[in-house]
Amino acid sequence: MDFEVYCDESGQQFLTTKGSRLNKYVLIGGLWTEASRRENHKSKIKHLREIHQVHGEFKWNRVSPSRQEFYRDLVELFFAEPMSFRCLVLPAEQLDAVRFHEADEELMFYKFYYQLLHHWISDFNRYRIFVDLKTNRVQSRIRALEKVLRNANPRAEILSVQALPSRELDLLQLTDVLLGAVSSRFRARTTSTAKLAVVEALEDGLRHPIRPTTRHASKFNVFCFRTRSG
Numbered sequence: 001m002d003f004e005v006y007c008d009e010s011g012q013q014f015l016t017t018k019g020s021r022l023n024k025y026v027l028i029g030g031l032w033t034e035a036s037r038r039e040n041h042k043s044k045i046k047h048l049r050e051i052h053q054v055h056g057e058f059k060w061n062r063v064s065p066s067r068q069e070f071y072r073d074l075v076e077l078f079f080a081e082p083m084s085f086r087c088l089v090l091p092a093e094q095l096d097a098v099r100f101h102e103a104d105e106e107l108m109f110y111k112f113y114y115q116l117l118h119h120w121i122s123d124f125n126r127y128r129i130f131v132d133l134k135t136n137r138v139q140s141r142i143r144a145l146e147k148v149l150r151n152a153n154p155r156a157e158i159l160s161v162q163a164l165p166s167r168e169l170d171l172l173q174l175t176d177v178l179l180g181a182v183s184s185r186f187r188a189r190t191t192s193t194a195k196l197a198v199v200e201a202l203e204d205g206l207r208h209p210i211r212p213t214t215r216h217a218s219k220f221n222v223f224c225f226r227t228r229s230g
Helices: 035-052 065-080 105-118 141-152 170-187 193-206
Strands: 002-010 025-034 083-091 126-132 157-164 220-224
Touching: 002 035, 002 105, 002 170, 025 035, 025 105, 025 170, 035 065, 035 170, 065 170, 065 193, 083 105, 083 170, 105 141, 126 141, 126 170, 141 157, 170 193
Parallel strands: 002 126, 083 220, 126 157
Antiparallel strands: 002 025, 025 083
């Protein structure tokens, strides 16, 4: 079976900040769907755009009172459609690039990207992975991620890992919205009533607050990283 994965991140700046990283989180998330469902998903998002007169890129930082119902409808669409979301929540104060990642924060970030993807790749399936386009200090990071995923999953096919602008992919923008909702709960800083309404719509669909889930949660999976002690 062919799958597509749409990935985004939030809070990457906390990997390199010189100030306190206490209560700061880096999140990496992916939206998983069967490739054959892509056009149907896009058509339904287009329909919501038309209903709510939303043009251009939509994303978490653009949630506003005038667009609140559009974003709530996006959340309902996520639950109605056969797609899954997984994210890693990384407490910034526990991340040690110097000790574990050759003093390279960017390398550390892509190692966690690998963890996000690898554990949901199944044998005998084929995968195309899309990540939001951004500037990397080392230009070969995406190719290296693709190579490592192929080597680690010899009985699956990693067809490609591509970096594309999020404005070109509605499903990548939907990933940003879901990731933003998770981020707002962990950072506990959202005061926007519109964003809170979207978070509550997501929690209504989950039937529980946004929180770390078991590893077997397949629709909406949240893994909170903790360093090992002892």
